[in-house]
Amino acid sequence: MVGLILVSHSRPLALALKEMLERFYDALPIAVAAGAGDDGKDLGTDATAIVAAIEEVCGDDGALVLLDLGSAVLSAELALDFLDEALRSRVALCSAPLVEGAIAAGAQIKVGASLEAVRAEAEKALQQKTTHLAPETQVSDAEPPTLAQEPPPDAQATLRVEAEHGLHARPAMRIVQTVAKYKSAVQIRNLRTGAPAVSARSLVAINCLDARRGDSIQITATGPDAGEVIEALKALQAKNFGDPLTEDLPAGVTSRPASGSPDSDQLLHGEPLSGGRAVGILSFAARESLKLPTPANGIDPKLENARLRNALAAVRQQLDENIGLLREESGSANAGILEAHRMLVADPSLGERAAGFITNEEMPAPHAWRRACEEAVAAYRSLEDPTLRERGRDIEDLALQVLAELGFHAPLHIDLPAEPCVLVVPSLLPSDVARLDPGRIRGVIAEAIGPTSHAAILLRSAGIPVVDGIAAAGLRAATRVALDGDTGEVWLDPDQERSDRFALVKEATVVATHAPLCTLDGRRIELAANVASVADAAAAARAGAEAIGLLRTEFLFLDRSDAPGEEEQSRSLREILALFPPALPVTIRTLDIGGDKPAPYLPLPKEANPFLGLRGIRLTLRRRELFGEHLRAILRSAEGRPCRIMFPMVSDPSEVRLARALLKEVHEQLETDQVPHAWPVEVGMMVEVPAAAINARAFVGDVDFFSIGTNDLTQYTLAAERGHPQLREFSSALHPAVLRLISLVATIANRHGKWAGICGEAAADPEAAGVFVGLGITELSMGAASMEQVRRALEGTTYAACRKLARDRIRISPDS
Numbered sequence: 001m002v003g004l005i006l007v008s009h010s011r012p013l014a015l016a017l018k019e020m021l022e023r024f025y026d027a028l029p030i031a032v033a034a035g036a037g038d039d040g041k042d043l044g045t046d047a048t049a050i051v052a053a054i055e056e057v058c059g060d061d062g063a064l065v066l067l068d069l070g071s072a073v074l075s076a077e078l079a080l081d082f083l084d085e086a087l088r089s090r091v092a093l094c095s096a097p098l099v100e101g102a103i104a105a106g107a108q109i110k111v112g113a114s115l116e117a118v119r120a121e122a123e124k125a126l127q128q129k130t131t132h133l134a135p136e137t138q139v140s141d142a143e144p145p146t147l148a149q150e151p152p153p154d155a156q157a158t159l160r161v162e163a164e165h166g167l168h169a170r171p172a173m174r175i176v177q178t179v180a181k182y183k184s185a186v187q188i189r190n191l192r193t194g195a196p197a198v199s200a201r202s203l204v205a206i207n208c209l210d211a212r213r214g215d216s217i218q219i220t221a222t223g224p225d226a227g228e229v230i231e232a233l234k235a236l237q238a239k240n241f242g243d244p245l246t247e248d249l250p251a252g253v254t255s256r257p258a259s260g261s262p263d264s265d266q267l268l269h270g271e272p273l274s275g276g277r278a279v280g281i282l283s284f285a286a287r288e289s290l291k292l293p294t295p296a297n298g299i300d301p302k303l304e305n306a307r308l309r310n311a312l313a314a315v316r317q318q319l320d321e322n323i324g325l326l327r328e329e330s331g332s333a334n335a336g337i338l339e340a341h342r343m344l345v346a347d348p349s350l351g352e353r354a355a356g357f358i359t360n361e362e363m364p365a366p367h368a369w370r371r372a373c374e375e376a377v378a379a380y381r382s383l384e385d386p387t388l389r390e391r392g393r394d395i396e397d398l399a400l401q402v403l404a405e406l407g408f409h410a411p412l413h414i415d416l417p418a419e420p421c422v423l424v425v426p427s428l429l430p431s432d433v434a435r436l437d438p439g440r441i442r443g444v445i446a447e448a449i450g451p452t453s454h455a456a457i458l459l460r461s462a463g464i465p466v467v468d469g470i471a472a473a474g475l476r477a478a479t480r481v482a483l484d485g486d487t488g489e490v491w492l493d494p495d496q497e498r499s500d501r502f503a504l505v506k507e508a509t510v511v512a513t514h515a516p517l518c519t520l521d522g523r524r525i526e527l528a529a530n531v532a533s534v535a536d537a538a539a540a541a542r543a544g545a546e547a548i549g550l551l552r553t554e555f556l557f558l559d560r561s562d563a564p565g566e567e568e569q570s571r572s573l574r575e576i577l578a579l580f581p582p583a584l585p586v587t588i589r590t591l592d593i594g595g596d597k598p599a600p601y602l603p604l605p606k607e608a609n610p611f612l613g614l615r616g617i618r619l620t621l622r623r624r625e626l627f628g629e630h631l632r633a634i635l636r637s638a639e640g641r642p643c644r645i646m647f648p649m650v651s652d653p654s655e656v657r658l659a660r661a662l663l664k665e666v667h668e669q670l671e672t673d674q675v676p677h678a679w680p681v682e683v684g685m686m687v688e689v690p691a692a693a694i695n696a697r698a699f700v701g702d703v704d705f706f707s708i709g710t711n712d713l714t715q716y717t718l719a720a721e722r723g724h725p726q727l728r729e730f731s732s733a734l735h736p737a738v739l740r741l742i743s744l745v746a747t748i749a750n751r752h753g754k755w756a757g758i759c760g761e762a763a764a765d766p767e768a769a770g771v772f773v774g775l776g777i778t779e780l781s782m783g784a785a786s787m788e789q790v791r792r793a794l795e796g797t798t799y800a801a802c803r804k805l806a807r808d809r810i811r812i813s814p815d816s
Ligand code: PEP
Pocket: 454, 457, 550, 552, 592, 688, 708, 709, 710, 711, 712, 713, 759, 760, 761
């Protein structure tokens, strides 16, 4: 007998289909390969599970694999590759729709048909339905049905709304979820307002019914399971649409047991991103409204609809992933907010409405989507219920996510109150951070920044405590918060005692010392600071940095549309350097634009993978004039002090040689022009690209030092985008593959009388710092706020202990 394998993204779906088949035809050899994750509860497919299922039911007569869609097909094809030749020749993949195909195949299997016959029958399975439905769905010349001709519904009910806030977000969400389980068309009407009935599959439409406590709603259903869906909705209403009779806490909020004070505060858990504590009133930053370009004439509606569908699918997938992650990391509470967003992505009053604008009014996808969202937001705003009016924000938020997916990003609008505050942001770009004034912002709470994104680095170096992974909606009920950037905890409306404790200034703990750092057995390590602003330089000096190990020049000029001239660059750099002791060396990195640091004044071609594109030295070597001005400004600004210059994103020795030659030319020209400037300077390179590390021997003759950027080196080595919220397990510079590259660079440098330092975020981790020292690194550069803890860790250990630590981590000798 031919075996049948059901492959689906959803385990419950596949199991239900299996049960249905077993009811139709008992004793069929059926195996299920469905769902992802350990217990198959996540949506997804898995090639190894498909292999196991094939092995389970494929006998001499072979087996037919039926699949749902998308990656199921890819997984099944991959599974075939895993099978041995003999087994593979007895397995066929089937293009039939899953349910119809399985029913048709089952009938053939039951009568003992061959694999080919089973497959052929399954692939014809849709024909019957197509033929049956086609006449009704074809556009005919007949008059469109009028209301009078509308048939009466198959079932209906009138229900009273008892939920305290009416059919607000959660009751409406549960109605949509309930209706989604049935096939019938379901409509809801608010009898108080008399407004037309709306689809019960649309969250937005239900919210906008303005159904309040005490209102009666009429629900009608037409279709094969009309009676069942009405019964299910009645049952939902009997349970107050799933709401407690007294309003529970807003999504994302968990209550803590009272801790002595009667109005004990509420606690949220996010991800700690930048250490320190802060307390302050909340200020919500929003993305500014987007100016979409005037649409061109003659759009292709098919193409635009496909663009919109793809963008919606991408956002839905992103939300699914984030929901899974939030559930894993912080329980289900925060996930509720994103679940509402996910429901909105599928909401017909947005997607279908936008598709209508594309088809009927020839609007491009971004314009159509925005118009549909604006209409929905306006509908929410017209409601009397303040809770529902607030829901419009979810649509605004979602609108931006989809527009970003369509290639349009809105700038962040920050409107700070007079007193210092805690800023709440959806996400941050480096250019946003560059605009933040640390004097006025005590802390930041964000929905998604990511630990090694440039925005996170800048926030850390500015000493601003940050908690990531908390959605704004969970905070709106509060006016003040206390946050702990070391633990990720956020207290809403904290009590007085906590406020007082969190208001203590943490700078008091920073002890400045310029004493050289040595391990207990005398290994000398240069403790340096990463700097991107005047405030950073001052903090570096206060914290006792022995050098500026990385001055990120690009942040000075990210947020502008015109290129800064030589004078302006030189002045800005001088302002920074003026705050650092003049006898101490400064390492100035040339512009590292590109990747996640686009600069409007240097427009880049659209790149599929900007991190792999025109970035750092690759870009500046192509803009010689600009590079020349930049080098002139650097040399001039560092006049009279020890200066090191290094190049970012180097992957080939020719880039260093060329950049070095240009630097020399610039110096000679400055000499000719009799312009005072720093010379000689040490010239180094960033090691961020694995090729540069593996090939360190080829570079060592052309540089005075290597500075290893573990942020990028890790992302390029592990092929995991830095800051990617779902790939955090691939963001550790302590991964043995990254450590081996660091070891290689340090060994080559030391062997040739040069030195190697680390200036990526990992240098600030006391444990990692010990490992790096053990690998032969002699300079560590980090945000000023981390220097004291790294100093303490290294002064309390020996080089020998660090070498052992490194060996254990890397499992090879650091000298090998
Ligand atoms: C790095 O990649 O580790 C680094 C220091 O450079 P940036 O973070 O600025 O890319």
